[in-house]
Amino acid sequence: MKRSAGLLLFRRGPHTDDGPEVLLGHMGGPFFARRDTGAWSVPKGEYEPDESAWAAARREFEEELGLPPPDGEAIDLGEVRQTGGKIVTAWAIEADLDPATITPGTFRMEWPPKSGRLQEFPELDRVAWFPLDRAREVIVKAQTAFLDRLAEHSP
Structure with a gap:
């Protein structure tokens, strides 16, 4: 079974009554290029059983965004099982x-299918801050549980 781990950054909204905003990444590559709903995700990636989920979350943050993971208190958001069966752990x-500072990692895949041509695509083609309500509309469905768990921890 595949496992992924990631870090969900959050910041307080500009007004005291606003809830937190979360940083999500839009999945890169041709399958998600024209999609919005369900195409945004916690910056995350797969890891092997010999690596801890926490270490993988920090490593994948840097690989996907090209920036070191921030220091700070980590809130354990637990696990979710996505539709394809992958288990995702997040903090x-x-x-x-600033989303303009990211330098996304890349991956290679055959595109178009059966063409024999390998093309390189960004892991995340854009990154943006979302209020929780809007994030719930665009994030991968199973990952909405992370948003709910974060909201429970936010004052």
Whole structure:
């Protein structure tokens, strides 16, 4: 069974009554290029059993965004099982980040299918801050549980 781990950054909204905003990444590559709903995710990646989920979450953050993971208190958001069966573990950390500063990692795949041509695509083609309500509309469905768990921890 595949396992992924990631870090969900959050920051407080500009008004005291606003809940937190979360940083999500839009999945890169041709399958998600024209999709919005269900195409955004916690920055995350797969790891092997000999690596801890926490170490993988920090490593994948840097690989996917090209920036070191922020320091700070980590809130354990637990696990979710996505539709394809992958188990995702996530932590939330309060930090601010300018999406313009990311340098996404890349992956290679055959595209178009059966063409024999390998093309390189960004892991995340864009990153943006979302209020929780809007994030719930665009994030991979199973990952909405992370947003709910974060909201339970936010004052």
